[in-house]
Amino acid sequence: MEGFAVVDFFFMAVIAATPLLFATLGEILTQKSGSLNLGVEGMMFMGAAAGVAASYIYEATVGDATLGFVSAILAVLIGFLAGALGGLIYSVLTVTFRANQNVTGLALTIFGIGAGNLVGELLGIRAGGFTTVAEDTKRMFSSISIPWLSDIPVIGRLFFSYNFMVYLAIITAIVLMWIFNKTRVGLNLRGVGESPATADAVGINVTRYKYIAAIVGGGICGLGGVFISMADNSGTWIFNCIAGRGWIAVALVIFAAWRPSRAIIGALLFGGLSVLRLYLPIDGIPAQVYNILPFVATILVLIFTSIRQSKEHSQPKSCGINYFREER
Amino acid sequence: MNENKQITQHPDYKEHHEPWVRMVKRDNVSTQRAVAVRAIAILAALLVGGILILLMEHNPILVYKDMIIGSLGSPLVLRETARMAIPLLITGMGIALAFKMRFWNIGAEGQIIAGATAASYFALFHYQNMPSPVLLMVMFAAAVVAGGVWGMIPAVFKAKWNTNETLFTLMLNYVALEGLRYLQYGPWRDPSKMGFPVIAMFDTSARLPRVFGVHIGWIIALVLVVLVYIYMKKSKQGYEITVVGESIQTAKYAGINTSLVFLRTMFISGAIAGITGFVTVAGANFTVSEEVTGGVGFTAITVAWLAKLNPAAMIAISVFLAILQKGSGTIQTIYKIPSSAASMLIGLILFAMLGCEFFLNYKLIFKKK
Numbered sequence: 001m002e003g004f005a006v007v008d009f010f011f012m013a014v015i016a017a018t019p020l021l022f023a024t025l026g027e028i029l030t031q032k033s034g035s036l037n038l039g040v041e042g043m044m045f046m047g048a049a050a051g052v053a054a055s056y057i058y059e060a061t062v063g064d065a066t067l068g069f070v071s072a073i074l075a076v077l078i079g080f081l082a083g084a085l086g087g088l089i090y091s092v093l094t095v096t097f098r099a100n101q102n103v104t105g106l107a108l109t110i111f112g113i114g115a116g117n118l119v120g121e122l123l124g125i126r127a128g129g130f131t132t133v134a135e136d137t138k139r140m141f142s143s144i145s146i147p148w149l150s151d152i153p154v155i156g157r158l159f160f161s162y163n164f165m166v167y168l169a170i171i172t173a174i175v176l177m178w179i180f181n182k183t184r185v186g187l188n189l190r191g192v193g194e195s196p197a198t199a200d201a202v203g204i205n206v207t208r209y210k211y212i213a214a215i216v217g218g219g220i221c222g223l224g225g226v227f228i229s230m231a232d233n234s235g236t237w238i239f240n241c242i243a244g245r246g247w248i249a250v251a252l253v254i255f256a257a258w259r260p261s262r263a264i265i266g267a268l269l270f271g272g273l274s275v276l277r278l279y280l281p282i283d284g285i286p287a288q289v290y291n292i293l294p295f296v297a298t299i300l301v302l303i304f305t306s307i308r309q310s311k312e313h314s315q316p317k318s319c320g321i322n323y324f325r326e327e328r
Numbered sequence: 329m330n331e332n333k334q335i336t337q338h339p340d341y342k343e344h345h346e347p348w349v350r351m352v353k354r355d356n357v358s359t360q361r362a363v364a365v366r367a368i369a370i371l372a373a374l375l376v377g378g379i380l381i382l383l384m385e386h387n388p389i390l391v392y393k394d395m396i397i398g399s400l401g402s403p404l405v406l407r408e409t410a411r412m413a414i415p416l417l418i419t420g421m422g423i424a425l426a427f428k429m430r431f432w433n434i435g436a437e438g439q440i441i442a443g444a445t446a447a448s449y450f451a452l453f454h455y456q457n458m459p460s461p462v463l464l465m466v467m468f469a470a471a472v473v474a475g476g477v478w479g480m481i482p483a484v485f486k487a488k489w490n491t492n493e494t495l496f497t498l499m500l501n502y503v504a505l506e507g508l509r510y511l512q513y514g515p516w517r518d519p520s521k522m523g524f525p526v527i528a529m530f531d532t533s534a535r536l537p538r539v540f541g542v543h544i545g546w547i548i549a550l551v552l553v554v555l556v557y558i559y560m561k562k563s564k565q566g567y568e569i570t571v572v573g574e575s576i577q578t579a580k581y582a583g584i585n586t587s588l589v590f591l592r593t594m595f596i597s598g599a600i601a602g603i604t605g606f607v608t609v610a611g612a613n614f615t616v617s618e619e620v621t622g623g624v625g626f627t628a629i630t631v632a633w634l635a636k637l638n639p640a641a642m643i644a645i646s647v648f649l650a651i652l653q654k655g656s657g658t659i660q661t662i663y664k665i666p667s668s669a670a671s672m673l674i675g676l677i678l679f680a681m682l683g684c685e686f687f688l689n690y691k692l693i694f695k696k697k
Contacts, residue, residue, distance in 0.1 A: 038494065042675075089679060098689075099682035102432050102494065103633050107682060110626065111675020117668035122384065125664060244502060251495045288510040295502040298495065306491035326351060 007157055009272070009279040014166060015231070017271030019044070019224040021169045023249030024256060024263040025176055026220030030087070031253060032180065033213035034193040034318035035094060038105025040221050041246025042112020043086035047222025048229035049116040049123075050082030051075040052237055055133045055230070056123055068136025075137075075230050076165070076223065083222015086112055087215040095210045098322050109246070116225070120237030133235030141165070141231040165227050172220060173260040180260070189213060193316030196323035206323055224249070251298040254305055258315065270294050351690045362688055369684035373677040380672075386663050398658025399651040405658075407541045411612060413650035414545045415440075415604045415624045420631030420642045421556045422479075422600030428560065428637050429593050430573045435482065435497025436601040437625030438504035439475040443602025444609045445508050446474030448616040451534035451609070452516065452527070460533035464610065467534065471606035472599040478504065479598015480591055487587035501625070509618050529615050536611040543611030550643075552600065557639040569593055601625065623671075627653075630674055634681055649674060 023040050030037045037043075054074040059066045090108055093099040123131045141163050144150070149160040180186040191199040192209045200206050228241055248270060256263035277290035378388030399409045419436050426433035447467035455463055478500060485491035511527070518528040536543040560566040572579045572589050579586050604624065609616045627649060635641035656670030 093679060093682050097683045097686035099685060103629075103678075104682055106434065106626075106629055107675055107678035110630065110678065111672055114668045114671025114673070114675055118666050118672055121666035121668060125666075247495070247498055251499065254492065254495070286510055286514060288506040288513075291509075292503050292506045295499045295506075299499045299503075302491050302496055302499075303485055303489065306485065306489040309489075326353070 005279055007154055009275065010158055011161070012275045012278070013268060013272035014162060015271070016274050017267040018162075018166050018169050019227040019232070019245055020249050020252060020270055021173065021263060021267035022224030022227060023221045023246055024252040024267055025169070025172050025260055026083070026217040026222075026224070027249055027253045028217075028256065028258050028260060028263060029176060029220065030214050030217035031258060031319055032189050032193045032316055033210045034196060034316050034321070034323070035090070035210055035214050036101050036105065036315075036320040037087070037090050037108070037214060037217070038102060038250060039086055039090055039108025039112060039218075040249050041242055041244070042109035042116075043083040043218045043221040044225035044228070044242045044246045044249075045112040045116025046086050047079040047083040047219075047225030048241060049119040049225075049237065050222070051079035051226035052131055052133070052229045052235060053119055053123055054078035055137055055235060056127070056131050059134050059137070066134045066136060068134065068140050071134060071137040072140035072164075072230070076168075076226055079222045079226030079230075080219040081222070083225065084215045084219035086222070087218020088211075090218065091211045091214045094322055095207055095214075098324065101320050101322065113240075113242075116242075117239060120229075120241075121239070124237055130236050133230075137230075138234045141234065163231055165223070165231060168223070169227075170264065172223075173264055176260040190316070193318055196318050200323075200325060206325075210323075221246070221249070248294055248298060251301065254315075255298075255301045257305075270297065273297060348695045350693050350695075352693055354689055354691050357688050365684050365688055366681060369680035370677055373673070373680040376676055377669075377673045380669075381665070384663075384665060386665065391659055391663060391665070394659055394662055395655025396651070398662075399654035403541070405654065409647070409650045409654045410542050410546060412654055413646045414542075414549050414611075415608055415622075416628050416631050416646035416649055417549045417642055418545075418552060418604045418607065419601050419624055419628035420635065420646055421552055421639055422597040422604075423628050424632040424635070424637040424639065424642070425556065425560070425569065425593055425600070426479075426597040427632055428573050429569045429589065431483070431486065431590065431594065431597075432494040433479065433482075433497050433594065433597055434494060434626070434629060435479065435500050435598075436604075436628055437621045437623075438497070438501035439479045439598040439601035440605040440608070440621045440625055441501075441504040441508050442478035442598070443471035443475035443605030444616050444620045445504075445511065445605070446470035446602070447606040448527070448530075448609050451530040455531040455534050463533055464536065467610060468603070468606050471602040473602075475602015475605060476595040476599035479601065480595045483590045483594035487590045505618060508616070508620070512616075512618055527615050527617060530610070534610060535614055536607070543607070545607035545611040548603065548607060552603070553639045553643060556600075560637075560639070565589075565592065627674065630678055634678070 023044055026043070027037065027040050052075070054077070055071045058071050058074050086108055090104055093104045094101050120131075143161045144163060146160050150156040152160070180190070188199065188204045189209055191202075191204060192206050196206045224245070225242060228245070229235070229237065233241055252263060252266045252270060255266040273293045276293065277287060374392070378392070381388040381391050398405060400406055419440065422439070423433055423436055447470050450463065450467050450470055454466070458466065479497075481500065482491070482493045482496035485496060486493045513525045516527045517525055520528070536545060538544065539547060560569070568579070568584050568589050571582060571584060572586055576586055579589070605620065608620055613620065631642050631645045631649060635645045652670050652673060656665075656667040659665050659669070660667045
């Protein structure tokens with residue numbers, strides 16, 4: 001590989017990693033409270049479609065007065081809310097109605113895929129073919145150029161040229177890290193996830209923590225969807241555009257050992273694997289071999305973490321089990 | 329007495345309020361009540377779906393009516409609906425066996441692909457060597473073995489290291505899909521189709537016969553319903569699955585070899601999904617392609633769960649979902665409502681069903697004034 005190709009590869013790996021990072025962070029937050037939400041794929045679909053819809057409807061309403069950054073912020077905000085709605089549905093069913101977490105998550109995925117594609121396609125039909133957003137909006141989601149910083153050779157492109165959502169993802173990771181490790185809320189959240197009965201006994205509102213974690217977590221997953229529809233696909237709806245990335249994120253949570261810092265590394269690694277074919281093509285190796293790399297890597301991660309079974313890097317204890325106060 | 333007084337006088341003391349509602353677990357639920365609550369739940373989901381249709385500026389009653397007509401209105405569409413229900417029913421039973429043991433097999437997609445690919449291998453390359461019934465039998469056996477082995481891989485790791493099976497089975501879906509894509513775009517590609525990456529159609533000897541206008545997959549499915557029912561309810565192995573599902577500790581204490589139960593059950597679960605693959609390629613498509621599953625592996629999870637893992641109930645649920653899917657095709661042509669609406673509606677129905685379980689298991693007692 002040439003020197004510049006390495007930089008290019010890293011750049012593309014970061015772009016591929018960002019939606020994975022959002023979704024992984026959202027799911028880490030959810031799981032910290034003891035909820036194993038398998039609906040990440042669905043919430044990403046909801047976020048992706050809602051993001052496009054928000055931009056499209058805003059731009060159709062204001063017409064020529066469209067402001068790129070307003071459109072982009074609306075996409076991010078509404079995408080977040082759509083993902084959060086998924087988290088809310090999940091919480092109502094599992095926390096209040098005590099439904100099985102696995103099946104509820106799968107139902108959310110089925111619903112989200114349907115709802116996302118439906119909204120995306122309806123927008124397409126309305127727009128007479130396919131949706132597009134304004135050039136200004138697209139620019140908000142493509143690489144940027146910061147004076148001075150972006151001009152530094154190599155480093156400028158590597159660190160200071162991404163769209164705002166890439167930095168938003170990293171900030172989210174840092175904020176979550178701070179909440180988990182340095183705040184009382186984080187400590188309580190961990191208590192709820194590890195042992196809800198104990199947390200309840202010391203007066204922590206278990207229900208409230210579980211609801212908020214799943215709702216905010218769902219919103220963050222939705223942001224991953226927004227990145228895919230707005231940045232990767234520049235505001236057009238592509239049928240089934242999430243394509244299993246929500247599931248990879250669920251696996252990345254395990255790889256990251258429920259730590260936001262390791263989620264960054266994991267997402268980069270998996271993002272890199274998914275774009276490797278473009279930068280390191282080897283004659284005689286079919287595309288499909290490259291395509292399965294992230295999935296095979298996930299399987300290996302699952303196997304190795306299960307063999308090692310270290311206490312420190314394991315899932316919050318109550319994950320997957322609903323808490324019934326009356327059955328303590 | 330004195331102590332009590334002191335506590336109530338403490339500044340931090342808050343008078344204890346009885347919550348306005350509390351929950352009590354029900355002991356048993358009558359069948360009538362169970363049916364009624366679930367029927368209300370499905371109606372509620374359809375109602376929400378109707379509101380969404382209304383938002384799309386269509387008349388929900390007409391849309392639902394056209395869905396029914398489009399899926400049950402004539403012998404032709406009826407056969408089509410039956411054909412769509414077959415793979416859902418078969419796969420649902422495979423998934424039910426795994427779920428009964430609390431093994432979250434969401435890898436039916438991959439297991440279907442494995443079965444379909446193995447069956448297609450004989451249909452494409454060995455059809456000259458044997459008479460049709462033998463060929464079909466060989467294809468069936470190949471699908472069973474391939475699906476079973478594909479399903480058993482995660483069970484091996486689950487048994488040995490307790491590896492998370494939900495994600496493992498899921499990841500194997502993508503591996504199987506890419507494997508089939510490799511064959512479709514590479515070695516198995518039909519050169520006579522010029523540019524198109526497709527696999528050749530099967531010889532007529534590799535196609536399933538029809539009974540009442542639908543390929544005999546429906547008979548295979550109904551036979552499986554009986555077999556799986558007997559296996560789950562009447563056999564020792566079925567009982568072991570139930571015990572492992574209830575509690576692994578109890579199972580071990582009772583002397584059940586849990587590893588063996590995991591492996592055996594997942595082989596059967598995958599094998600049944602493999603049969604879906606066989607039935608689909610030999611009965612419906614007469615070829616294999618990357619679209620062979622059509623999402624059945626995921627939708628069948630719904631079938632298994634809504635039927636409470638009961639094989640007989642799965643017949644009704646798979647037909648119901650087939651009506652929704654076939655009907656959604658119809659409304660796509662009439663009303664231009666994208667067929668993804670079916671998937672969303674199925675999701676809504678699932679939500680309603682999951683939520684209504686609560687009202688079957690718990691009684692709400694409101695605070696009396």
